Every structure is written in C-alpha cells, then in structure tokens.
Amino acid sequence: MTPPVLTTDRLVLRPLSADDFEALAAFYASDRSRHVGGPKDRADTWRQLAAEIGHWTLRGYGRWGVDVAATGACVGIVGCWNPEGWPEPELGWDLFDGHEGRGYATEAAAAARRWAYDAAGWRTAISLVSHGNGASARVAARLGCLHEADVEGRFGGAQIWRHPGPAAVL
Amino acid sequence: MGHRDIPVIRTRRLVLRAPEPSDYPDFKATFTSYRSRFMGGPLNPYEAWMLYAAEIGHWEIRGFGMWMIHAADDDRTLGMAGGWQPAGWPERELAWIVFPGASGQGYALEAVHAVRGHLYRTGWDGAVSYVDPKNYESRLLCDRLGAVLDPDAPSVDGSDACYRHPSPAALADTRLAWAIDREIAHHADPALQPEGAPVD
Numbered sequence: 001m002t003p004p005v006l007t008t009d010r011l012v013l014r015p016l017s018a019d020d021f022e023a024l025a026a027f028y029a030s031d032r033s034r035h036v037g038g039p040k041d042r043a044d045t046w047r048q049l050a051a052e053i054g055h056w057t058l059r060g061y062g063r064w065g066v067d068v069a070a071t072g073a074c075v076g077i078v079g080c081w082n083p084e085g086w087p088e089p090e091l092g093w094d095l096f097d098g099h100e101g102r103g104y105a106t107e108a109a110a111a112a113r114r115w116a117y118d119a120a121g122w123r124t125a126i127s128l129v130s131h132g133n134g135a136s137a138r139v140a141a142r143l144g145c146l147h148e149a150d151v152e153g154r155f156g157g158a159q160i161w162r163h164p165g166p167a168a169v170l
Numbered sequence: 171m172g173h174r175d176i177p178v179i180r181t182r183r184l185v186l187r188a189p190e191p192s193d194y195p196d197f198k199a200t201f202t203s204y205r206s207r208f209m210g211g212p213l214n215p216y217e218a219w220m221l222y223a224a225e226i227g228h229w230e231i232r233g234f235g236m237w238m239i240h241a242a243d244d245d246r247t248l249g250m251a252g253g254w255q256p257a258g259w260p261e262r263e264l265a266w267i268v269f270p271g272a273s274g275q276g277y278a279l280e281a282v283h284a285v286r287g288h289l290y291r292t293g294w295d296g297a298v299s300y301v302d303p304k305n306y307e308s309r310l311l312c313d314r315l316g317a318v319l320d321p322d323a324p325s326v327d328g329s330d331a332c333y334r335h336p337s338p339a340a341l342a343d344t345r346l347a348w349a350i351d352r353e354i355a356h357h358a359d360p361a362l363q364p365e366g367a368p369v370d
Contacts, residue, residue, distance in 0.1 A: 002172060018231040021257075046257030050227030051220045057173045058191050058223055084198075084219035154216060 001056050003064060004119070006111045011104060013064035013078065013111055016052050020065050023074050024049055027096050035130035036094055037155045052077070061120045063092065066108045075099035078108040080116050087151055091116065091125050091163065093139060105139045110169075113143070117166035125163040128153055137161070144168070171233045173226055179237065181284045182358045184277065186237035186251065189225055193238050196247040196269060197222050205270045208302040228256065234289065236265065239281045248272040251281040253289055253297070260324040264289075264297045264335060266311070276357030278311055283350050286315070290338040298323060300330045309333075314353065316346040 006013040027033055028040040028048070040048060056062035063079030076095040082088070091113055093105040109127075116122040127145060129136045130153070137147070137159065145161035152158075163169075176188035189197070201211050201218040213221060229235035236252035249268040255261070264286055268278045286297065299317055301308045309331070312318075317333035325332050341347055 001174075021231075043256065043258035046231075047220070047224045050224035050231055050256070052223075052227065053230045054173075054223030054226030054228075057226045058194065058219075083216055083223070085214075085216040 001060060003056050003062060004115070006064065006115055007069065008107050008111045010069055011075075011108050011111070012067045012069050013108060014067065015056075016049065016063070016065045016077070018049075020074065020077075021046060021049055023096060024077070027076075027094060030097060032097055033094070035133040035136065035155070036092075051083075055081070055083070061089075061116060064108075064112065066104065068104075073099075075104045076108070078105065079112045080120065080122075085154070087128070087153070087160065088124075088126055089116075089122060091127050093127075093136070095135075100135065103142075105136075106142045109139065109143055113163060113169060117170055122166070124165055127161045127163065128158045129161055130155060131157045131159065171229050171235075173229060176229055176235070176237070177288070179284050179288055180242070181280050182354060183242055184248070184281055184284070185240045185242050185245070186281060186284065187240060188229075189222065189236065189238045189250070193247050194219070194222055197250075200249075200267065200269050203270065206267070208305040208308065209267055224256070225250075228254070234262075237281075237285065239277060248277045249281070251278065251285050253285070253294070259300075259326060260332075261298045262294065264299050266308070273307070276354060279314055279350065280354045280357070282311070282315060283354065286335060286341075290341070294338075296337050297335045299333045299335065300326050301333055302329070303331050315350065316341065 003015040025042050025045045028038045028045045033039050052063055059082055061080040063077050065074055066076050066078050067074050078093040081090045081092040091109055093109050095105045127140050129140055140161040144164045147159050148162045149160045151160055173188055179186040198218045200206055201213045203212055206212055225236050232255055234253035236250045238250055239248045241248055251266040254263045254265040264282055266278050266282050299312055312333040317335045320332045320334040323332040
C-alpha cells in the first residue's frame, strides 16, 4: 500500500523512497544506530530501506520519512514497526544526527500514534528503548508512556514503554 | 514501481504475480529451510520476514523485482523469479528460487524465460545470474537458458559464478529460443514428456 502523508505543526511524514538511501546510510554508518540494530554497511542499509517500504504492503502500516516542512530537511524515520518476531506492534523513532533537542521525534511519533489508533486500528502500542538510550527514553516519557517491563530484544536488552491508549490520545 | 503496479505475466502453466502478504508463509518455509542455502539461508523467521519485505520494497526502489510464481491450474506457489539488484550487486540479475516439492518440472525454466523476455521487452539490454558454484541445478538452468560463464565479470562476494545471459538480439529467433520453447513444451504436454529424470 502507499503510505499516507501526515502533517504536524513543523513536520511532514511522507513515504520513504530511494531518495532516502544516503541519509539512512549515514545514520546506519554512525554510532547513533547502535541502539536500533546498527551499525550497518551500505548493502545492509539498502535492504533495510527496501524492507521499510515493503513493511507497508505486508502489514498495512509502517514507518515514514520525517521532513521539516519549512526546509525540507529529513530529520529521521518514525512510525509503526512490527516485523515477524517483534514483541508487539511498536512505535519507533530513529532521529538523524544534528536534529536532536528540538522535539522532532516526539512530534512525529505523536502524529504516527494518532494515525495508528485512528486509521490502522491499533488498540495499544509499545516503544522499545535499548538500555542506555536515555534520549529515546525521554521521548517515550514525553509521549506519556510508562516503562512497564524489560525484554531481551533482537538488538540486546531493551525497555518496553507502554503508550497511553486510543481513548487518551484521540 | 509500486506494489500494485507490478504486471502479471502468464505462461503455459504459470501465472507470475506480485508477492502478496498471503504468499509469505510459503516464502518463509523455504527461506528458513536448507533449500535456501544458496540464497543466503537458512534464515531465522525475523530475517525471512525482513527479506520478504525487502523483495517488495525492491520493486519500489528499482522499478523491477521478483515475481511470485503460481501454478495456473490451482494457484499454488511454486517459487519466485525476476530481476534483482540490491546495493552491492555489480549488475542487474535474473534470479530464481523453486520451492521444495516443485522442482524437476521445468517451472524455473518457464518462469525465468518469461521474465527475461518481459524485462528485455521493457528496456533491459542484458542480464547476469550469480550462482553458487555448488548449486548444480541453477548452473544447469543457466546452461538451458543460454547463459554462459563470464569469468571476467565481477561477482557479488567473490565466491559466486557470474553467468551472462544472451542479449535480446542474440536470443531472438534463434535455435536457442526454439530449444527453450521446445523444452517447456516437453514439460507442459504429457505426450512430449521425456524419458528419465528431468532436471530443474
């Protein structure tokens, strides 16, 4: 399926495409990706991007590229993530280098969460936060999530943060 | 090319369609099994799912990709065939996998022949296939398709063999094309089935 376009005060969430490859390759080549399965080389990053796109067809939801509306700069990848073997459907955010500290991840994830509850029929959502990823835990807290458990995730130990449900955010 | 724009290709016995979510269990069964040993497998379920998602995304990024091969008579899945070029691939590849239980009946030959014709008609001027040297079935299929070993061509990982397919001009109206059609006919028509074990 073709992902919808979502807009917030400052951001545009739009479908990922081949044009996102270089930014994603830079992210996965950097230490920033250590909490989300990285680092990855360019070949593995390409397959990750292809899988992000195919995720929409397989699940009916997926992740978006997030651009700053005013400048067009891509600040990261945010959205719904649930490959086989995932604990449960997740709202995830990968923020690219240089775009921290402005609330972009929180703003984009809140929009993705509203869409997941309203359009994709989710009844609940989690976010997985790798141990030691304090910046991501603060995003989860700002979104109203509660740290409910720890899990041995695909990329090592992680915290499960539970989002407030549809009634609380729609 | 988006997933919904993937064309349908029909042959004598096969229907090649976009890989659908409903086909995933068959894909997973193959790619978590020893059958996938020449395609980077066996994979765990997470890796199999991510590869299947990437096969679908490949269409969006490259404009071509892998079709799911179905039997025309009862729609069961038989394997996959198509164009494949993820990052790191030196050239555009014609790739295939036949699911367990569907080999030995010429399905890969019929599917790849049709896919190659489709891609040549829509702009490809040639293709290669990267084959593990121990994958005798696929090396035989390269031979039957008229692809020849190209020892000077770069390979994906240095250990696979690069087979180069005949160009569109070298394939058109030749004895090779006739022989491929004839072999497919042998498989498709019970009256023409050869003695002995066919290879696939």
